[in-house]
Structure formats: structure tokens, C-alpha cells
Amino acid sequence: MDAAAAAPPGSPLLEVEGLTVRLQVEGAQRAVLRDVSLSISPGEAVGLVGESGSGKSMTARAIDRLLPRGAQVEGTISYDGTDVMSLSGAAMRGYRKQVAMIFQDPRAHVNPVRRVGDFMTEALRTNLGVPPAEAARRAADMLGQVGIADGQRRLRQYPHELSGGMLQRVMIAASLLTEPKLLLADEPTTALDVTTQAEVMAILDDLRREFGLAMLFITHDLELAAAICDRTAVMYAGQIVEVRQSTLLHDDPLHPYTAALAAARPDIAQTTPRLAAIPGRPLSAFEAPEGECAFAPRCPHVRDICRAETPELIGLDGGLSRCARAIELRGQLTASLAPHGDSDG
Amino acid sequence: MRLAFIARRLAMLVASLLVASFVIFGALALAPGNPIAALSGGRSLPPSSLHVLEQRYHLNQPFFTQYWYWLDNALHGNLGISITLRENVTTLIASRVWTTAGLVLYASLIILVLGIGMGIVAGLRPGMLDTSALVTSAISAAIPSFVAAIALVALFAVKLRWFPALGNGTDFVSNLRHFTLPAFALALSSLAIVARVTRSAIREEADREHVQTAISRGIPRRQLVRRHILRNAAIPITTISGITIASLIAVAAVVETAFSLNGLGAYLVTSAQNKDLAVVQGISLVLVTAFVVINVAVDLAYAVLDPRVALGSRAQ
Amino acid sequence: MSELMPLARAGDAAPLVTVQAPRGGRGAVGLLRATGTAGMASAVVIAIATTVAVIGSLIAPFSPTLVHPALPFVGPTGAHVLGFDVEGRDVLSRLLAGATSSMLGPLAVVLGSLLAGTMFAVIAAWRRGLIDAVISSGLDILFAFPGILLAVLAAAVFGAGLPAAAISLAIAYMPYVARVLRGAALKERSQPYVAALEVQGASATTICLRHIVPNIMPLMVAQATILFGYAMVDLAAISFIGLGVQPPAPNWGVMISENQVGIPQGYPLPALAAGACIVAVVIAFNVLGERLFEQAQGSR
Numbered sequence: 030m031d032a033a034a035a036a037p038p039g040s041p042l043l044e045v046e047g048l049t050v051r052l053q054v055e056g057a058q059r060a061v062l063r064d065v066s067l068s069i070s071p072g073e074a075v076g077l078v079g080e081s082g083s084g085k086s087m088t089a090r091a092i093d094r095l096l097p098r099g100a101q102v103e104g105t106i107s108y109d110g111t112d113v114m115s116l117s118g119a120a121m122r123g124y125r126k127q128v129a130m131i132f133q134d135p136r137a138h139v140n141p142v143r144r145v146g147d148f149m150t151e152a153l154r155t156n157l158g159v160p161p162a163e164a165a166r167r168a169a170d171m172l173g174q175v176g177i178a179d180g181q182r183r184l185r186q187y188p189h190e191l192s193g194g195m196l197q198r199v200m201i202a203a204s205l206l207t208e209p210k211l212l213l214a215d216e217p218t219t220a221l222d223v224t225t226q227a228e229v230m231a232i233l234d235d236l237r238r239e240f241g242l243a244m245l246f247i248t249h250d251l252e253l254a255a256a257i258c259d260r261t262a263v264m265y266a267g268q269i270v271e272v273r274q275s276t277l278l279h280d281d282p283l284h285p286y287t288a289a290l291a292a293a294r295p296d297i298a299q300t301t302p303r304l305a306a307i308p309g310r311p312l313s314a315f316e317a318p319e320g321e322c323a324f325a326p327r328c329p330h331v332r333d334i335c336r337a338e339t340p341e342l343i344g345l346d347g348g349l350s351r352c353a354r355a356i357e358l359r360g361q362l363t364a365s366l367a368p369h370g371d372s373d374g
Numbered sequence: 375m376r377l378a379f380i381a382r383r384l385a386m387l388v389a390s391l392l393v394a395s396f397v398i399f400g401a402l403a404l405a406p407g408n409p410i411a412a413l414s415g416g417r418s419l420p421p422s423s424l425h426v427l428e429q430r431y432h433l434n435q436p437f438f439t440q441y442w443y444w445l446d447n448a449l450h451g452n453l454g455i456s457i458t459l460r461e462n463v464t465t466l467i468a469s470r471v472w473t474t475a476g477l478v479l480y481a482s483l484i485i486l487v488l489g490i491g492m493g494i495v496a497g498l499r500p501g502m503l504d505t506s507a508l509v510t511s512a513i514s515a516a517i518p519s520f521v522a523a524i525a526l527v528a529l530f531a532v533k534l535r536w537f538p539a540l541g542n543g544t545d546f547v548s549n550l551r552h553f554t555l556p557a558f559a560l561a562l563s564s565l566a567i568v569a570r571v572t573r574s575a576i577r578e579e580a581d582r583e584h585v586q587t588a589i590s591r592g593i594p595r596r597q598l599v600r601r602h603i604l605r606n607a608a609i610p611i612t613t614i615s616g617i618t619i620a621s622l623i624a625v626a627a628v629v630e631t632a633f634s635l636n637g638l639g640a641y642l643v644t645s646a647q648n649k650d651l652a653v654v655q656g657i658s659l660v661l662v663t664a665f666v667v668i669n670v671a672v673d674l675a676y677a678v679l680d681p682r683v684a685l686g687s688r689a690q
Numbered sequence: 691m692s693e694l695m696p697l698a699r700a701g702d703a704a705p706l707v708t709v710q711a712p713r714g715g716r717g718a719v720g721l722l723r724a725t726g727t728a729g730m731a732s733a734v735v736i737a738i739a740t741t742v743a744v745i746g747s748l749i750a751p752f753s754p755t756l757v758h759p760a761l762p763f764v765g766p767t768g769a770h771v772l773g774f775d776v777e778g779r780d781v782l783s784r785l786l787a788g789a790t791s792s793m794l795g796p797l798a799v800v801l802g803s804l805l806a807g808t809m810f811a812v813i814a815a816w817r818r819g820l821i822d823a824v825i826s827s828g829l830d831i832l833f834a835f836p837g838i839l840l841a842v843l844a845a846a847v848f849g850a851g852l853p854a855a856a857i858s859l860a861i862a863y864m865p866y867v868a869r870v871l872r873g874a875a876l877k878e879r880s881q882p883y884v885a886a887l888e889v890q891g892a893s894a895t896t897i898c899l900r901h902i903v904p905n906i907m908p909l910m911v912a913q914a915t916i917l918f919g920y921a922m923v924d925l926a927a928i929s930f931i932g933l934g935v936q937p938p939a940p941n942w943g944v945m946i947s948e949n950q951v952g953i954p955q956g957y958p959l960p961a962l963a964a965g966a967c968i969v970a971v972v973i974a975f976n977v978l979g980e981r982l983f984e985q986a987q988g989s990r
Contacts, residue, residue, distance in 0.1 A: 093590050125592030137583040141682055142606055151601075152591040187681045200587075207591070386827075390834040397835070401847045516973040518923040520930045520943075521965035524950060528958040539954050624836035628927045632950070643931045646846040654846040658839060666834045 040110075041068035042243050043092065043211055047104035050084075050091055058101060059315035061087050063267045065104070066342075071210065074237060074244040076254025076275065078290070079264035080311035085247045088264070089213045092245070093130050094121070108211070122156050129204035133216040135196035139188045146184030149203040157207065164206075171202040175232050194225035201233060205240065212237065212244045219248070230257065251290050255279060263287045266323035267314025273348035280363060283350035285328050288362040322353060330358055379677050387670045394662045395448070398655050399441050405651075453656035458648050463656040466641070471660070473542060473637035474626055476549065480557035481564075481626075482619045489565040490611060493572025497580070497607075498599065508570070515566035519625050523559035523632040530555060540634040556633045560625060564618040571614040575607040582606070609679045616672030623665050729981035735974035742786055743793035750783035754940045763957035775960040776949050777938070785967055788940035792968070795856050795934070796921035800914050802860030807867025808910060812898050814868075815875030826872070829865040837862035837924050845933040852925075855934045859924055863917060870913055874906040908986035916979030919972045926968050942968050 050062040062084045079085040106113040132138040150164035169180030175198040218226040234257045254261045255275040263271040271284040282288045289307045309327040317323035321336040340353040453463035496507045531539035543549035627639025645653035677683045758778030766773045772781035814825040841858040848854045928934035929943030945964035
């Protein structure tokens, strides 16, 4: 990525436009992402929230060109003005240097038979030609930054000698060594216990700001995303259904699904007679009904208009919503899981 | 940690060998009739020979003392005298051991190079080649070595005349020719198993998440395959290779017999037929030792390759 | 059929927890159908081989042991579909008659090793602790003896013959069976229904025989099938080297050894025919065994 080809300042770092991805599932091509668009500006943290099957991980994988064999991709992904899907060879490696990804289960994502030091410095030594001693020094320094003391000793250890939380911090540190500009974080704390989760989140947030990284933070936890991301996108059935400033997401959502997600999370300060839950189960893109709003079967605010056609994204109050009734429902969508009297289910 | 594992494995080795040697020696006691009859193989011997046998085997002493003398002698290289050939068993073994060792080595080479090689190719490149390879390997895995032997002889020795059908060679080059068909017969079924395990190990490793991590960092394909797929697959591949090579030791006896090779295995069989017990015991001891040593070597290799191993035997 | 075992005693208002003992019981036919075409085809081959083993001598067109000294290695003529062997005996008849000992030997090996192996596995899994450690170490040591070697040793001591060979192989295979079954038995042992039965006062033998063993039965069957293939190969090899079934008794391994001399002379058919029989049956057992194994693993 040379400076001459870079996009002019003020424009997004990452721009995803109309991304549709189809995978081979049991012999047939099935859509897992439908018309996904989002953009991330330099230094901005964007959250991507959804349940299983919503397509959030798949979006990150598409961006990082990690889709499985036989995947069909439509739409564009541009990084810094360059089309990502057309990259190969040295340009591709350059892209991978600038975009780093950290994954959900650190133990599965780190090679168990190689030392931590090997893992951390691999990209530096192989792609960037950094001499081993220098690479090790940088790795040890970075370990210190993520709160792991005695870096030199840790580099010589094997992954199974470290706890899950420490290993995730190692993964974060390793990802920052190539000095990326965009960090894709795929549920980095889901596999960790709550206390460790808080620590790792704090480290992630601090380092992100310190290095001025843009971040796509993927999670199923709406509150978590809102805590460290400036904007949050919500996905359902392979589509973006809402994009909103994080501070407004909980109290003024623009889509019934977001409201339902927020309401479904039990609040430790409150007592309720039963846990609120969204009836039905989350759908993947290929399971969702065609030609209507994907959330219609489970939505407490559904009307005939919702079944007429797949809604488009509408701009509203600085955010986006894929609800056909977004404008009417504005302001009524807080903590609404109980169906309204006049809904026809 | 790892040292404890190695120490434990070596202790098991010694224990196995002791028990094995005891069983081999104890066969004498299990034989119908008296020990003299067993040792002489039912032949009638002159009194002087009987006396020698009594002395050598300490037959007038308690059983465990006999065992101790036998073991002590064995460890010092004295395995007794062959009843039929009236020579030192150790000498007889020494003159034949290189035939067997050569055969097993040759077969091992075939298994490692062809088996692992084909497995890697099939594992890294999914496609048509793969399915046909699977079917071929399923069939050849079921072909016992002696069936392979006669089939190979029928085709390559008789029909095509590329290789000799029987016997040892005279020098290194002719030995290579004489040993090729036997080595392939010995290697055939093991080759199939090793190829199959290699292929699935490679496939499994290629699908693992840590490979995704490496890809996401832009590690070039060649390094990726070498450092993350092959290196990790080396663990199950080494295990299965080691196990199959160890099993060659016993099956070599069958192949040597089929090809009239003058090796330890063939000699073991003829001695068993002749009831030359001293020879049978001596060769059994050598073969079992080799078998156990190779198995332990595999366990140790596993400990070296997989840093997660702390205690216990190989995970299956 | 399941057993509901309330943990609370009779007389309480309602059971606190009901635990159901799982029962494997889809029936043999259902199990077979689930193994796919390859599995079913193998089962057919095995059925044929078993039938021949039982009635082989009866359906043989000619005598398997009658020699015709003037007709060694004469090729297929008329009713003698596969020709004559080294001693002028009808090859086809000899193959059919030979099926009996060729299949019976492996059966004995499998039954023996399965019985002994299951016993050790279940005892080790049930008692755990020291007894398990002792049994496991003992099994580990037994691994030192390859089957063929033990059979040769036995032949040298007891004389060549099928019984000695079969017993040796059963002993040599037993540790493999025991190791596999021990793992499965341990898993069963730690299931809640076992604890429930223990609390109810059922004896160890009852639990093991009526519950644990039936639940690891699919694995046992799969293991037995695969083992049959190996036993067949090993026993044929032992007969081939002259330490198993003795000539002139008909047996596929013996036939290969007897007719081997014909190959350099240009008459490979008798030996190869016997070899083909062995290979076909072994493939069938291997394929079926593997399918059954996958099923047994999958249902856990």
C-alpha cells in the first residue's frame, strides 16, 4: 500500500459496499451475508453485534479474505481506496500487515507445538524481514504493554503453559507488532471468564487509542460493544439492520431487533419474574424468508407492510435502520418484548 | 515434566523386556514333558550331551535360578547352543541379523518415502486423485504380506523378469535387487495405512484454526504448510509410522520364508518346526527387544514433537 | 426399554430427579442398514463366506483331498473351474472346504480376545485406582509381543497346529481390545445412571453385566469385526509358514504355501485364487468394521 494510492484524508479507511457472500452448505450455494454495507474511518471503533448465524464473523472473515474454499462473493470491499478482493501476492501481504485479526478462542488459534515467541514474531521475521533478535525484543516490549511481565521468559514458553486470558493478551500483542491500522476483533473475550474479560477489554481499549487503530469489534453483547465502540452496527440474518451511535443504541434504538436484544439482557440491579427472551430462534441469511423483513416472524411490531418486501436501510437521526416502520416506531422501541395489543403476530 | 515422561517410558521398557524374557524362558517350563525333552526337541541324545544340557541350563536348580542364569548369559551375549546345528546361537543369529535388518530397513524406507509422500500429496490437494487413492489404499491395506509376495513374484519375477524370485544376493547391488520384491511385499499393507493416516492428519491440520491465524497474517503458503501443517501433523504421522515399522519385525518372518531369504525370521520359523528351542528363544528375545525398543523410540519422539506431553502414554 | 429410577425413596411426594438408563437396542438389522452401501456389501460377502465355511465340504463338486499325481497344476478344464493344485487336487473344492478352518480360526481368536479383553477392561474401569493402574500396566507390557511371534513360540513349545496358534493370537490381541474398551467403559462408569444404580444397592456385577457391557456392545462388535480381519491375516500367515493348520488339510493359508512352487513354473492360479479369497474376506471385515466403529463412536 503506497501513499500515492491511498484515499484522501477524511474518507473511510475501510468501505464495505453491498457485500453478499454465498457458501457451499450441504451441496447448495447458500447466502450467509446479504447486501452488507459499512464503513470504518481511521481511528474509529465500530461494533458489530448479532446472535449466532447473523453473519458477523463472516463479515470479518470476508474483510480479511479468510472465507472457505468455494465461497462466492459479490459487492466491494475497499481498504484505503484499493479493492481488497483483487489483491494477490506482495500487495496482499501488505494488506495483511495493515489489517490484523484477533480471534475468539486463543487456544485453538495459536499453534500449540510452537513457542509463544515463534508465534508472535512469525509475521515480522517472514514478511517484514526483521532479524530474529530484534523481533524478539519488540515482542517482549509489546508483552509488557499488554500487561504480561517477564516477556523474555514468556517468549520461550509454549501456549499450553499460559492461561486463556494471558494467551488472548499474547494474541493481541502479536497482532499489534506489524503496526496495523485496522484491527478486526472477532469476539475476543467470549471464551474468557468475566473478570479476565474485563481486563482484556481494558487492554484492548487502551492500546487501540494509544496506537490510533481503527477497530471492528464483533460481539453478541450489545452493552460490551457500546462500551468501547463509537458506532455500533447490529446484524440479523446476514443483513445490517441498524447502525447507530453507541451512546444512543440502548435508549433510542431504531430497529425492533436492537430493542429486543437490549431488553433480553438481564439487569443485575433489577428483579423480574421471568427472563425476557425473543420468541423463536435467530436465523441465518439462507433460512430467512425471501421478499419480506427477515425479523418479521419474531417481531412484536410486525404489520402487513413488513411482509410486502425486504426493507431498505433508511437514514434516521444520524443512524441507519432496516425497519419498514422505523419512522413510526421512533421513540417507542425501548424494552419492548411484550407484543402490542394490535399486532397480528 | 518431560523428563518424568521419558524416565517412566524407559522404566516400562525395562519392565516389558524383563517380562518378555521371562515368558520366552518360561516357555521351557510350559512344554509338555520334561525340560530335557523340550530342549532336545524330542530327539534322543547320548548321555554326554544330556549331561551338558543339564549343566548349561542348570536343570537341577530351582526355576527362578535357571531363569537368572539364562538371562545373565543372554545379556552377556551367550544364548546357548543350537541342537540341530550344534553351533552357538549367538553366532547363528549374527550371521543372519543383517538380512532381516536390511529387509526391514528397506521396507521402512518404502513406507516412509512412498507412504508419507503419497499421504502428503493427497492431503494437500483435494480432488479426484484423492478418492481413487483412498480406494486403492483400502484394498492394499487388506492384502497380507505373503499374498502380496506371491502376487509380486508372479508378476515381476516370473512374467516380467525384472527381479529375482528367491534368495539373498551376493553383494550390495545384487542384494538390492533380491530384496526389492520382499521389501515391497512387506511394506504394501503398512504403506496403505500410513498413507491414509498421513492424509487425514494433513487434512485435519489444514482445517485447524491456528492455520487461519497464520493465513490472516499473510504467511506465505510454503512456510504455512511447513511450519503449521506438516509440523503439527508430524505427531500422528510419526506415531503411525513407528507402530507400523515395529510391526514389520514380526511379519518379516513370513516374507523371508516366502522368498527363501536367509534371515532371522526364516530361521526362527525353521527352528520352531525343528523344535530347536534354544534358537527359538534366542531369536525371540532379539526380535521382542527390537520391537519394544522401536515402540519406546516412537513414544519418545512423540514427547519431543508435542510439547504438551507431560505424563502418560501416547494419546490415541 | 428403559428403567426409571427415582432417587427419592418410595413414600416421598415426588422423585427429586429421575435418571434413565440408556438402552442400546436398534436391532442388528437397523444397525447394518445404517452402515451404508459399502457396509452392506461387506456384510453380504461375510455372509457368503460364513455360509461356505459351514457347508463348504458339502457343496464341493469334487473331493478336496483326493490327489491325482498325474495332474499337477493342470489349468481349468470342464467342471474343474479353477484347475488343479500342486498335488492334482481340485482347486475350487479345496477352496470351499478350506473356508471352514480359514474362518473358524479367526472366530476363536476374536471370541477369546474379546472375552478376556472385555473382562479386564470392565474390571479396570469399575475399580479404577490401583487395580486399574495394575491392569493397565500389565496390558502395556503385553503389547511387547507381536501375535505372530507368540504363535511361533507356542508352536516351538507345543507343536504346530491351529489351537496353539489361535490361543497365542487371542492372548496377543487381548491388550488392544482391552485398551479400547477400557476407555469406553470408563465413560459409561461415570454416567449418572450408574451412580443411581449404586445408590439403589445394585451389585457391581449386576451393573457391569446388565448395564455397562450392553452399552459398550456396539463398540465391542465393531472391534470384533475389525479384529477378525487381522486374525484372519495372521492365522493365514502362520499356516503359510507351516506352523498353523498342517497340510494336507485344506486351508487358504496352507494352499498358498503348497502352491507357491507353481508360480515360477508359470502356474500362479491356485495360489492366487486362495490369496484372493483371503483378501476379499479381509476387505469385507475391514470395511464393515470401520463403518461399525464410526457408528459406535458417533452414538456416544
